[in-house]
Structures are given as C-alpha cells and as structure tokens.
Amino acid sequence: MTGAPSPAIASRGGAQRPVWWLILPALVLLVCFLVLPYVSIVVMSFREASTRAVYGDGFTLEHYTTVIADPFIWGIVWRTLRTGLIVTVVTLLLGYPVAYHLARTRSRWASVLYIFVISPLLVGLVVRTFAWLIILSNGGVANNALKWAGLIDRPIQLLNTPLGVTIGLIHVFLPFVILPLLGNLQAINPEVAMAGRSLGASRLQTFLRVTLPLSMPGIQAGSILVFVLSISAYVTPAMLGGSQGRTMAVLVVQYLVDSFRWPAGAALAIFMAAITLSVIAVYLRLTARAMRRLP
Amino acid sequence: MTTLRLDRINKFYGAVQVLRNIDLDIAQGEFVSLLGPSGCGKTTTLRCIAGFETVDQGTIFFGSRDMTRAMPEHRDLGMVFQSYALFPHMTVTENLSFGLEVRKIAAADRARRIAAVLEMVRLTGFEKRFPRELSGGQQQRVALARALVIEPSVLLLDEPLANLDASLRDDMRFFIRDLQRRVGITTIYVTHDQSEAMVMSDRIVVMNRGVIEQCGPPREIYERPASQMVAGFIGQSNTVPGRVAGRENDTYLVETAEGPIRSLGPDGLSGEVRVMIRPENITTDPGGGTAVPAANMLAGRVVKSVYQGDGCILGIESAGGTAFTTNVRADSPLGAGAAVIIGFDARQAWAIPA
Numbered sequence: 001m002t003g004a005p006s007p008a009i010a011s012r013g014g015a016q017r018p019v020w021w022l023i024l025p026a027l028v029l030l031v032c033f034l035v036l037p038y039v040s041i042v043v044m045s046f047r048e049a050s051t052r053a054v055y056g057d058g059f060t061l062e063h064y065t066t067v068i069a070d071p072f073i074w075g076i077v078w079r080t081l082r083t084g085l086i087v088t089v090v091t092l093l094l095g096y097p098v099a100y101h102l103a104r105t106r107s108r109w110a111s112v113l114y115i116f117v118i119s120p121l122l123v124g125l126v127v128r129t130f131a132w133l134i135i136l137s138n139g140g141v142a143n144n145a146l147k148w149a150g151l152i153d154r155p156i157q158l159l160n161t162p163l164g165v166t167i168g169l170i171h172v173f174l175p176f177v178i179l180p181l182l183g184n185l186q187a188i189n190p191e192v193a194m195a196g197r198s199l200g201a202s203r204l205q206t207f208l209r210v211t212l213p214l215s216m217p218g219i220q221a222g223s224i225l226v227f228v229l230s231i232s233a234y235v236t237p238a239m240l241g242g243s244q245g246r247t248m249a250v251l252v253v254q255y256l257v258d259s260f261r262w263p264a265g266a267a268l269a270i271f272m273a274a275i276t277l278s279v280i281a282v283y284l285r286l287t288a289r290a291m292r293r294l295p
Numbered sequence: 296m297t298t299l300r301l302d303r304i305n306k307f308y309g310a311v312q313v314l315r316n317i318d319l320d321i322a323q324g325e326f327v328s329l330l331g332p333s334g335c336g337k338t339t340t341l342r343c344i345a346g347f348e349t350v351d352q353g354t355i356f357f358g359s360r361d362m363t364r365a366m367p368e369h370r371d372l373g374m375v376f377q378s379y380a381l382f383p384h385m386t387v388t389e390n391l392s393f394g395l396e397v398r399k400i401a402a403a404d405r406a407r408r409i410a411a412v413l414e415m416v417r418l419t420g421f422e423k424r425f426p427r428e429l430s431g432g433q434q435q436r437v438a439l440a441r442a443l444v445i446e447p448s449v450l451l452l453d454e455p456l457a458n459l460d461a462s463l464r465d466d467m468r469f470f471i472r473d474l475q476r477r478v479g480i481t482t483i484y485v486t487h488d489q490s491e492a493m494v495m496s497d498r499i500v501v502m503n504r505g506v507i508e509q510c511g512p513p514r515e516i517y518e519r520p521a522s523q524m525v526a527g528f529i530g531q532s533n534t535v536p537g538r539v540a541g542r543e544n545d546t547y548l549v550e551t552a553e554g555p556i557r558s559l560g561p562d563g564l565s566g567e568v569r570v571m572i573r574p575e576n577i578t579t580d581p582g583g584g585t586a587v588p589a590a591n592m593l594a595g596r597v598v599k600s601v602y603q604g605d606g607c608i609l610g611i612e613s614a615g616g617t618a619f620t621t622n623v624r625a626d627s628p629l630g631a632g633a634a635v636i637i638g639f640d641a642r643q644a645w646a647i648p649a
Contacts, residue, residue: 191380194347197367198374199394199445209393213384293384295427 045266055263063267073251073268077275080247083162084231087169088177088223094170095177095222100211102178103185117178120171129239132168133159136240160242168236173229177222184218185211216294220287224280231276248272298323298481299449304343304353306336306505313339315505317353321449321483326475328484328492331502332528337485340502341451344483346370357448368397373442373480377454379434381426387413387437388422394445412444415474432463439471443478450475450482456491468494489529493517501525517573521561523647526571533577533619534569536649546641552615557590560646567649576643577621579609579629580636589638595619597633611635 045063050056067073102113120128135141136158143155158164188211196206237247248268255265299321306314314336321327329337342348344355346367355363362370382390388409395405413419416436426434435455442450452471456464472495475482486492492499493513501508501516501524509521520526526534537551539560549556549570558570578589595613607627611619619637629635 189378189380191376191378192382194345194367195374195376195380195382195441196393197347198345198370198372198451199441200368200371200397201393202366202368205397210382293425295383295425 041266042270044263045270047263049261049263063264064271066264067267067271076246076248076251077272079162079245080231080249080272081275081279083166083169083237083247084227086166087173087230088227090166090170091174091177091226092219092223095174095181096215096219099178099181099185099218102182103188104190118175121175125172125235126239128172129168129236132164132171132236132240136164136167159240160244162241162245164240165237165245165247168240169230169233172233172236173226176225176229180221180225181215181218184215184221188214213290214294216287216291220284220291224283227283228276228280231272298358299344299483300354300356301340301344302354302356304340304350304355306339306343306348306351313505314343317507319500319507319510321481324479324481326472326482326484326495326497328486328496328499329502330486330489330492330499330528331508333487334504335502336505337487337502338453341453341483341485344370344449345372345374345451371448372451373445373447373449374451375435375438375442375453375455377457379426379438379455379458381434381437381441383426386423386425387418387429390426390437391441391444394441398445408444408446412440415443415477416440431459432467435459435467436470439474443474443480448481450480452482452484454485454487456486456488464491471495493529501528503528519561519645520571520647523569523649526645526647531574531620533572533574533617533621534647535572535615535617536567536569537646539565539568539646547646549646551617553593553613553617554615556644557641558644558646559642564646564648568646569649571645571647572619572639572643574619574621576639577619578638579611579621579623579627580638581628581633590641591644592636592638595635595637597629597631597635600630609635611637613637 044055046059046061047055048058048060048062098113098117102110102117105113137143138155138157138159140158142158143152146152146156158167192214193206193211196210197203201209231247232249233247234249234253237245238250238253241247241250249272252265252269252272255261255268299319301317301319304314304317305312317336317340319327329340331337339348343350346362346365346369350363353363354361357370382393385393391409391412392405395408400408409422410419413422416439418433418436418440421429421433421437426437429437438455455471456467459467468491484492484495493516496513498511499513499516500510503524509516509525511519516525517529520529520532523534526532535549535551535553535556537549537556539547540550540555541548545559546557547560547564547568549558549568551570556570560568593613593615595611597609598612598618599610601608601610602625604625606622606625609621609623609627609629611621613619621637623629
C-alpha cells in the first residue's frame with residue numbers, strides 16, 4: 001500500500017488540480033529558443049534587403065515572389081524532397097528486417113546487434129561523413145569494389161552527386177527508423193503472428209495482414225523522423241553533395257553566410273518549412289487512415 | 296481411431312533436453328490434458344504439435360500422415376493461446392473471417408459459419424466489436440470461436456483460462472468441456488491447474504522435466520498414481536515409507552515404521568515403496584473403543600488444527616513419527632494435542648515404488 005496516496009494527502013497536495021507552474025521551465029525554454037527565433041525569421045523574411053545592416057527598414061513580399069518564380073530553386077526543392085523520399089523508403093526497407101529481428105530474437109547476441117544499430121550515433125557526424133568522402137571518392141573503396149567485381153570499367157562519380165548524399169544520409173538516419181520500429185514491434189504480442197499461422201496463413205500472409213498493419217505506428221514515427229531530418233540535413237549534403245547534390249539546407253546557408261542575403265535566406269527557409277509541413281500533413285492523413293483500426 | 300500420434304519425440308534447447316521420448320496416442324474426439332508444473336515441457340509439446348517448435352527426434356502423425364516437418368499453416372489445427380492473441384485491428388467478425396478467407400471460403404459460406412460459431416459461444420450481437428471492447432471472458436470465447444470456425448481436425452488450448460478470474464474460470468471449464476463434446480473435436484489442453492485437468496479431461500498426461508510421468512483417465516491418475524511426483528502434484532497426499540513384505544491376493548503387506556500397512560499397488564511391486572493415502576480417505580477417532588474398524592489403524596496425536604470454513608485441516612503425528620494431514624468437520628472435538636486413532640482401508644491406500 002505504499003504506492004497509493006491516501007485521499008487526504010492527495011487533496012492537500014492538490015493532486016486533482018494541475019500544478020501549472022511545473023511547465024514554466026519548459027515553456028521559457030521553448031519560447032526563448034524556438035518561438036522567438038521563428039518569429040524573428042518570419043519577420044526577417046518580409047524585410048527589405050540592405051547592404052548596411054542584416055535587413056532594411058521597409059517590408060516587402062519581394063523575397064517570396066522571387067523564390068516562387070525561380071525554376072532553379074524549384075529544382076533544388078524537388079531534389080531535396082526526392083532525396084528525402086528515397087532516404088526514407090530505403091531506410092524503412094533496410095531497417096524493418098533489422099528491427100523485426102531485434103524485437104523477436106532470444107539470442108544473447110541481441111545486445112551486440114543493438115549496439116551495432118545505434119553505433120552510427122556514437123561517432124561524430126563530421127567524422128562519419130569524412131569516412132564516406134574517402135569511401136565514395138573516385139579511387140575509393142566503393143569504386144574499387146565495383147571495378148573488382150567487374151561491374152564497371154571506369155570509376156563512376158559518386159561524390160558531389162545526389163546519389164552520394166543519399167548514401168550518406170541513409171547511413172546516418174538508419175537508427176532513427178530502427179529504434180521507433182523496434183519499440184513498436186516489441187509491443188506486438190508474438191502469439192498474434194502465431195495465431196495467424198495456426199489459422200492457415202503463410203508467413204507472408206500473416207506479415208501483410210497482421211504484423212505490418214500493427215507496426216504502422218512505428219513505420220509512421222520512423223519515416224516522419226527520417227524524412228524531416230534528411231530534408232533539413234546540412235552537414236552530409238554540404239560535404240558529399242557539391243553543387244550537383246546541393247539541397248535546400250545548403251542553399252539557405254549559402255544565402256545567409258556566403259551572399260549575406262538574410263531576408264531572402266529567411267524567405268527560402270520559411271518556404272521550405274511550409275512545403276515540408278504540407279508533405280507531412282498529407283502523409284499523416286494517409287497513414288492515419290491505415291491506422292484508424294488500431295487501439 | 297487415432298487422430299494424433301506422437302512417436303518418441305525428443306527436443307533439445309542447446310545441450311538441455313526439454314522433451315524425452317514423448318509417446319502419445321490421441322483418439323478421435325478425445326479431450327486430453329497435458330498437466331505439469333511450469334517448465335515440465337507441456338507447452339513445448341503443444342508447440343511441437345502446432346509446428347511452432349521443431350522436433351529434434353521422433354515423428355508426429357496426423358491420422359496416418361507424417362506431419363513432423365509441416366509448416367504450422369498446413370497442419371489444420373485450431374489453437375487458443377494463453378493471451379488469446381486476437382488480432383487487435385480486426386473486429387470479432389474479421390477475426391473469425393481470417394482463417395476462412397485464407398482457406399478461400401466463399402463470402403456467403405463465411406457469413407453462415409461465423410454466425411453459427413458466434414451463436415455457439417454466445418457472442419451473437421458482438422460482431423462489430425473490437426477485441427479491446429470486450430471483457431476477458433468474451434475475448435476468450437472469441438479466441439475459441441476463431442479456432443473452431445475453421446473446423447480444424449484438432450483443437451489446441453494453451454492455458455486458456457490462466458488469465459481469467461476465479462469465478463469465470465470455473466464457468467469456462469464447463470463451457471469449454473460442453474462445447475468440445477457437442478462439436479466432437481479432438482482437443483489437447485495444456486494446464487498447470489490439476490483441478491481444471493481433472494474436471495475437463497478424458498485423459499490426463501502428467502509431465503515432469505520433459506518426460507511423461509503418467510497418462511490415464513482422471514480417476515486413475517488420482518487414485519492410482521504411478522509415481523511420487525504424480526501423487527504429490529495431483530491433490531493432497533500422505534505417504535508412509537516402507538518395504539514390501541508380502542502379498543495376499545491383490546493386497547500388499549508393507550512393513551513401515553508404523554507397523555504393517557495393507558495397501559493396494561501395481562503388480563510386481565517389491566523392495567522400497569511409499570504408501571499413499573488421500574486425506575479424505577482417512578478416518579479419525581478420539582479413541583476409547585469408538586474407532587470404526589479399518590484394515591489399517593494407527594495411533595497418533597493431533598499437532599495442529601486449522602479452521603477452513605467448511606471444515607478443519609488436521610495435522611496428525613503418528614506414533615511412528617509420520618506426519619498425516621486429513622480433513623474433519625468443523626465441529627470435530629479434535630483439537631491440537633488430542634490423542635487420535637486414524638484408520639484407512641487397504642483399498643484406499645496405494646503403494647508407489649520409492
């Protein structure tokens with residue numbers, strides 16, 4: 001009876017009324033470091049450009065109209081979204097079997113595999129990307145292996161291409177799809193899949209009709225996480241993408257840092273955020289339909 | 296006719312042998328319980344039959360067909376799991392429909408069969424509910440219906456009542472037993488609850504540490520246990536160690552610290568034995584010549600008396616130092632410290648090889 005507080009203590013401590021001030025630290029943190037910067041970026045995106053300060057005095061819609069009218073920017077938007085989509089699909093396809101195995105195995109090596117899964121997170125991002133720089137270069141491991149296997153005669157260009165960026169991002173974000181899926185799959189009663197088999201369904205039928213629908217929350221969480229992270233990733237496309245593999249995040253930083261066009265850069269960032277939010281809104285609607293029968 | 300036969304099944308987990316030479320023949324329509332303490336191999340045996348565990352040695356026959364290596368989905372079994380394992384994203388109807396759809400049964404036929412089975416488990420009206428909207432007992436019945444609707448050749452039940460509360464469990468015992476009789480389906484029931492096995496089964500298979508200790512009808516298991524383990528696991532028992540001194544007709548004479556005891560026992564018994572007497576077969580008398588004459592009478596002393604509502608449990612220590620437990624009426628004059636004469640008939644004593 002140690003866990004249950006007596007009614008007297010509960011009412012004296014006000015357990016029924018929410019203790020609102022407990023959220024203050026989090027609220028302050030959010031307002032200072034999330035809401036205020038966002039507001040300042042939004043405001044900045046409507047300011048006139050200036051050569052003497054970060055932005056001028058007047059307000060204008062010019063930056064948005066330029067961004068929307070520019071086919072070059074739409075090209076990069078499309079490339080960024082496509083890269084994000086490919087990274088999300090590939091990490092899902094690669095991560096699902098790993099998560100499934102980890103969730104079901106009773107092997108004592110499971111913890112070793114788990115460490116392998118999260119190992120990309122244990123090394124700094126720049127260091128990892130630098131390793132990819134070496135692997136993907138023209139004389140690097142990837143090209144040498146392909147040549148040795150007789151698949152290619154001359155090295156293929158991997159660095160400074162969207163493909164190079166995609167490969168790098170897949171590696172970086174694989175754990176982000178495995179971990180939510182693992183939690184989700186572990187929560188599914190293994191006897192449910194056994195029940196499917198006992199009722200006459202093959203492994204594949206049982207997977208498609210039972211396990212897969214039940215793992216939709218994990219798929220949804222993991223894919224949104226990877227999609228958002230990969231379209232906003234900066235280090236990997238900046239180091240592996242060159243100009244051919246440039247993504248929106250890289251472009252925004254170029255506007256801000258290289259060309260010092262803060263209002264235009266802000267408009268670009270807001271524009272990208274709006275596109276991302278719409279994509280996710282559509283995706284949530286679609287996945288919510290698939291999950292409406294789940295508890 | 297045999298519908299299911301296990302022929303010398305052996306199974307290992309690494310170096311540990313979890314099933315040892317399991318032989319079992321199950322007849323058409325029979326209700327067989329696999330009973331034993333946890334870790335005895337009963338669930339492993341069931342999973343071997345279902346195809347969820349591989350068998351290392353031995354053969355499993357369904358009818359005359361060797362199904363030892365068949366996939367679970369090809370074995371034509373209905374299985375009810377301890378957790379019920381209902382599909383949480385499907386309604387009751389969809390749960391039942393699953394097995395029929397996989398078997399490519401036409402829609403009209405499916406609807407008819409689902410309605411019939413739901414009526415059988417008294418769940419008509421619950422078709423559109425999701426499992427989470429049902430009580431434990433109702434979920435249990437959906438699981439049963441889902442296993443039965445495919446009309447399998449054998450029904451496997453893995454501790455299906457373990458997660459229900461006590462009063463519901465008692466009802467479900469009879470419900471499942473009646474249903475099984477009506478459908479006439481061969482059933483294998485795994486349980487660690489001896490009273491459940493006793494009430495429901497045609498035959499009980501008592502397992503311990505991966506071997507079958509005894510296999511027989513409930514009455515035989517209870518009254519004629521083949522081993523100490525069976526005697527101890529099923530019901531209460533009192534045992535007196537001794538040595539076979541002779542046999543008259545079917546009655547053994549066993550020399551014990553309490554003097555000679557007359558007891559029944561399996562043929563061919565000799566050497567060291569233990570005589571088992573069930574508590575309810577012991578009569579107790581305060582002495583003074585009022586004792587009911589019995590083949591075996593021992594003097595003793597009551598060491599404790601525990602009130603239980605419908606009676607008292609008496610702990611008695613006999614003159615030879617053996618501890619006996621028996622039940623008496625709540626108004627019995629025997630209290631702790633009282634002298635007592637305990638009696639039991641030779642037909643109610645059973646000698647087990649020690």
